[in-house]
Amino acid sequence: MRVRILLFFIAILSLFLSACDRIEMPSGTAAVTDERLVNAATEPHNWLNHGRTYDEQRFSPLAQVNDGNVKQLKLAWHLDLPSKRGLEATPLIADGRMYTTGTWSRVYALDAATGELLWEYDPQVPPQKGIDACCDVVNRGVALWRDMIYVGTLDGRLIALDAMSGKEAWSVQTTPGDRRYTITGAPRIVNGNVLIGNGGAEFDARGYVTAYDAATGEQVWRFYTVPGDPTLPFENPILEQAADTWTGEWWKFGGGGTVWDAISYDPELNLVYLGVGNGTPWNRRVRSPGGGDNLFLASIVAVDADTGAYAWHYQTAPGDTWDFTATQHIMLADLEIGGETRKVLMQAPKNGFFYVIDRTDGELLSAKPFVEVNWALRIDMRTGRPVEASNARYQDGEFASSPAAPGGHNWHPMAYHPGTGLVYIPAQDLPWVYKEVEKFEFSKVTTNTGLDPIIASMPEDPAIQEEVSKLLKGYLLAWDPLEQQARWTVELPIAWNGGVLATAGNLVFQGTSHGEFIAYTADTGERLWAHDAQTAVLAGPVTYQVDGKQYVAVMAGYGTAFGIESGIVAKWAGVRALNRIVAYTLDGADELPPLPPLPEPPPPPPHTADTETVALGKLLYHQYCTRCHGDAGISAGVLPDLRYLDSDTHALWDGIVLGGALFDKGMPGFAAHLEKTETDAIHAYVIKRAHDPEYMPGS
Ligand code: CA
Numbered sequence: 120m121r122v123r124i125l126l127f128f129i130a131i132l133s134l135f136l137s138a139c140d141r142i143e144m145p146s147g148t149a150a151v152t153d154e155r156l157v158n159a160a161t162e163p164h165n166w167l168n169h170g171r172t173y174d175e176q177r178f179s180p181l182a183q184v185n186d187g188n189v190k191q192l193k194l195a196w197h198l199d200l201p202s203k204r205g206l207e208a209t210p211l212i213a214d215g216r217m218y219t220t221g222t223w224s225r226v227y228a229l230d231a232a233t234g235e236l237l238w239e240y241d242p243q244v245p246p247q248k249g250i251d252a253c254c255d256v257v258n259r260g261v262a263l264w265r266d267m268i269y270v271g272t273l274d275g276r277l278i279a280l281d282a283m284s285g286k287e288a289w290s291v292q293t294t295p296g297d298r299r300y301t302i303t304g305a306p307r308i309v310n311g312n313v314l315i316g317n318g319g320a321e322f323d324a325r326g327y328v329t330a331y332d333a334a335t336g337e338q339v340w341r342f343y344t345v346p347g348d349p350t351l352p353f354e355n356p357i358l359e360q361a362a363d364t365w366t367g368e369w370w371k372f373g374g375g376g377t378v379w380d381a382i383s384y385d386p387e388l389n390l391v392y393l394g395v396g397n398g399t400p401w402n403r404r405v406r407s408p409g410g411g412d413n414l415f416l417a418s419i420v421a422v423d424a425d426t427g428a429y430a431w432h433y434q435t436a437p438g439d440t441w442d443f444t445a446t447q448h449i450m451l452a453d454l455e456i457g458g459e460t461r462k463v464l465m466q467a468p469k470n471g472f473f474y475v476i477d478r479t480d481g482e483l484l485s486a487k488p489f490v491e492v493n494w495a496l497r498i499d500m501r502t503g504r505p506v507e508a509s510n511a512r513y514q515d516g517e518f519a520s521s522p523a524a525p526g527g528h529n530w531h532p533m534a535y536h537p538g539t540g541l542v543y544i545p546a547q548d549l550p551w552v553y554k555e556v557e558k559f560e561f562s563k564v565t566t567n568t569g570l571d572p573i574i575a576s577m578p579e580d581p582a583i584q585e586e587v588s589k590l591l592k593g594y595l596l597a598w599d600p601l602e603q604q605a606r607w608t609v610e611l612p613i614a615w616n617g618g619v620l621a622t623a624g625n626l627v628f629q630g631t632s633h634g635e636f637i638a639y640t641a642d643t644g645e646r647l648w649a650h651d652a653q654t655a656v657l658a659g660p661v662t663y664q665v666d667g668k669q670y671v672a673v674m675a676g677y678g679t680a681f682g683i684e685s686g687i688v689a690k691w692a693g694v695r696a697l698n699r700i701v702a703y704t705l706d707g708a709d710e711l712p713p714l715p716p717l718p719e720p721p722p723p724p725p726h727t728a729d730t731e732t733v734a735l736g737k738l739l740y741h742q743y744c745t746r747c748h749g750d751a752g753i754s755a756g757v758l759p760d761l762r763y764l765d766s767d768t769h770a771l772w773d774g775i776v777l778g779g780a781l782f783d784k785g786m787p788g789f790a791a792h793l794e795k796t797e798t799d800a801i802h803a804y805v806i807k808r809a810h811d812p813e814y815m816p817g818s
Contacts, residue, residue, distance in 0.1 A: 150265045151213055156308055157386045164664035166212040167263060169305045170532065171661070173384050174451035177534040178621045179662045183669035184705060185624030189638045189648045193707030195670060196234030200227070200698040203757055205678030207530060208260035209305070209618070209659040210700070215666075218282070219674060220258040221698060224272035224302075228285060231672070232665040234702060238285035244273045249785035251299040253321040253566065253746070254680030255757075256785075259380065259530070260305040262313060264333045271302035271315045277331060279313075289336040293317065293329055298373065299563075300324050307382045309391060309424045312339050316378030320396045321566040326376035328393055330427060340427030344376035344395045344415045345369075357429040366409030372561060374406070375399035376416045380530050383449040383464065388479060389424045392451075392464055396444040401524070402569025403440040403512070405559045412437040417445045419466060421481060431481035435468050437504055440512050441494065441553065442524035442568075443470040448532050450542070451478060454601060465600055467533060467544050469526025470505075472498055475600055487603035489596060490527035491548045494520045513553040517574065523551030524575075525614070525681065532618035532659040534627060536641045541597045541606055543627050543641075547614035548592040551575040564792050565742050572741040577687055577751045584687060584814035591688060595619070595629050597644055607644035612816075613691050615681040618659030620671070630656020630673055632681070634694040636701070653711055654697045655682065672702035678757040686750030687813055696757040717756075720763035726810045728803030736804025739797050743789065752808035762809035772802050 149155075151167055159167040163180045170177050184192060200206075202222040210219035217231040226240040249256050252273060262269040267288060268280045275294030280287055293315055294300035299322035307314045312330040320326060326344040331337060343354050346362035348370045353359045365374075381394030398406050398416045407413050417436035422429055436443035445468045454463050454475070464478040471492040475484045486498035495505035510518050531545040554571040561567060577584060593614035597607045617630030621641055630636045632655045638648040652675040660673035676698040682689050695714060728736075740752060747758050754760035774780040776798045779788025789798065 149214060151263045152265065153308070153311055156264070165214065166210070166661045166663050169209055169211075169260060169262070169307060170383075170450070173386060175383050175448065176450055176452065176537070177532055177619065177659060178536055180623045181662050181664055181669050182622065182624040183664070184622070184626065184662070184671060186626055186640050186647060188705060189624070189626060191705050192638065192648050192671070192703045193705070194650065194709040194711065195702045195704040195707035196709050197702070197711060198229065198234045198236065198700045200700070202698045203678065203696040204676070204698070205255040205257040205657070205682060205757075206674040206676035206698055207257040207303070207658050207679060208674050209532065210661050210672060210674070211261060211263050212661060212663040213263055217672070218261050218263065218268050219700065220260055220270060222256050222258070222678075224258045224270055226261060226268065226270050226280060226285065228282070229700070231663060231670065231702070232668070234700065240280055240285045240287075242270070242272045242276065242278060246783055246785035247787055248274045248301070250564070250787055251319065251322065252301050252303070253318065254303070255678045255683050257303050257679055259303060262306040262308045264308045264311070264313065267333065269306040269308070269313050269333070271304060271306055273301050273303070275300050275302055275317065277302075277306065277313065277315050277336070279333070279336065291331060291336045298323050304378070304380045304382070307384060308333060309384045314382055314391065316382060316393070318377045318379035319373070320375030320377040320399050321568070323373040323399060323563070323567065324375065324377050325370070325373040326378055326395060328378045328382065328427075342393070342422050342427040342429070344378060344393070344420065345374035345413070347374075355429065361414040364412040364414045366407045366411050369407050369413075372399045372406060372567060378446065380446045381449040383451055384424060385451055385462070385478060388462070390421045390430055390478070391424045392449045392478065393420045393422065394444070394446040394449050394466070395420055396446045397439055397442040400559065400567040400569035401440060401442045402555060402559070403438050404514070404555065405569035407438070410438060413439065417443050417468070417470075419445055419449060419464070419476065421478070433474070433476055433481045433483060433503065435466075435472070435474065436470050441470070441520060444468060444526070447526070447528055447530065450533060450535055452535055456484060456601065465542060467528040467546070469522060469524070469529065470494070471522045471527035472505075473598060473600070473603060485603050489544060489598055489605070490546050491521040491550070492527070513555060517552050517554045519550055519552045521548060521550040523549060523553070525549040525551070529615070531616065531657060534619040534621035536621040536627070538623065538625070539597070539641050540599065540601065541641070542600050543619040543621060543629070544596040544598050545616050545619060545629065546594050546596045547616070548590065549614050550590055564787075564789070566746065573738060576741055579751065579811055581812050581814035588691065588814065588816065593632070595627075595639070595644070609639065609644050609646070613688070615657070615679075617657045617673070620660040620662060622662055628660045628671055628673075630658070630660065630675065632657065632677075632692040632694070634692070636660075636673060636675070650703065652699070652701055653695060653714055654699070655692060655694050668704055670702050670704050672700065675699050675701055677755065682755050683757045684746055684750060685755070686753040689749065689755035690753060691816055692755065696755070720760070721765050723762060723809030724769060724806055726807045728807065732800045732803045733807045735797070736800035736802070739793065740801050740804050743793070744801065752805050753813065761805040773798065776801070
């Protein structure tokens, strides 16, 4: 009861504060104050924070659309955007306006009821920056504060825009220009500061999060997640202790540990929770040859919201050597555990264990596998550490790991329904084979994993492709965090499915990589409704209300790491690459026009190269080309499929691949890294692949 009275008092107080703090805004809109962000739960019609509320539960109390009528849900409007690459943003909704981001860090403001574009902002990211993005030129959304919108750009800027006009208010470069940093994550507002992390741990980045004064762009604090060169002064005292867990000369590669997605905030504890990523390179024997836990890689780190001072950490994968990031969604909730209300945070990171952690001090409360896990037998509750399987670190040769680098769960947001007590996880089984590279050479242009580049590639034999397809699974899991077990599971045709939204209408919404946007009952997982968005739907959906009408909206598009990199596995989704925003209501009257048929691919040139040339081409393709053009020479249609170039493009091969003729389209020239004999070999390999059969499900 006392809690309720206190909450009431806070709500009243915040009304006073927001009244004193009023900013001149056009009619029908009001400034998004710190108080409104803290009390976002009291505005059911809006979606003001990345996860709606600071606890990032992605639960909406709206119930006009519910399990009784969702079958009547129809498309209200759609807006097509001019790009084919990945969309990962969660739109924000403030008083009838939608703010979201597309590819290349572009920002869009829309009328949330009609889809009318109010303004758009293009930060003009140089196209050549695309090669520094491990996982497509994506962006996960904006932050809102007062009358401003904040976006982090792929080239490392943090930009403040006027929410009404889209005009730039200030811009700061948050990353050094001589390293391959990117930003894809959404900024978060905390006490009048705007927090932003970065990515680049596949290349040469050293991770950190910076807080800037949201009004001016002045830096307030910065927290480095991994130690730098220990002969130089440490930026904060905890890094001296962290450095004791590293060996060798890790700082030369950057070390990694980027905070590229999850940042959560508890206003009462005034703690910010950072989800920290993998090391650079992935392979610990290369990165930190004498071993060690390598703090704070693959950890959740709590820091003081106002100073960035370290509070506590929990490491999910000590001495990570698999790309087991802990950057995944960090969700806060108060749960009844052992007769006590515990303030917990929950995470389903890449490594396949679901963690419930006391968010006041980092105490591990429980951890159980939520997908197929074979790299560790269990989490030892006494030490909080995984009990690793033999050869999990591929020290004695190949290890087929479940999960692997794509994770049992990746960036796609989860949702929590306080009524069912369930966490809904976009989960998957995407095992991989790990094998150490014969000789590691640091690269300024490709990824730095320390792994054999070919070993995780799909075999060329269609019979083996069919067998492998049976191991790869995608499912929506309704997870009971108290019992640490699935309450219900929906199997989906392939992996890499969309983020989840839960509502008080006893519904969960999730998009899929095969193009459906689906509604299920939250309590039992019964499929009630679906719509064909004509492309993958991977981002986190939102719901909101304008003029008394409830909308459900989501960004739809393929691409992202899986769509551009996974080759035939991504092609199995059978969707087209296009970009659009879709919004649904019970009385929607919009329809998607049918897509024009795809042109037939041109016939490939004859395959005449010898086996050694093709083998060299295969190796180099997997080092230099896979990340954009798809595993084993196969594209899912987002970026060009090199097997099916037209004859003019084949004729221009040297000019493009060595000379950089398509530099302005984001395709760099590799003359500084590859010889002509090597690019000829890559050419021979993709021509050979054009003549190979491939397995498609149902064929
Ligand atoms: Ca990574």
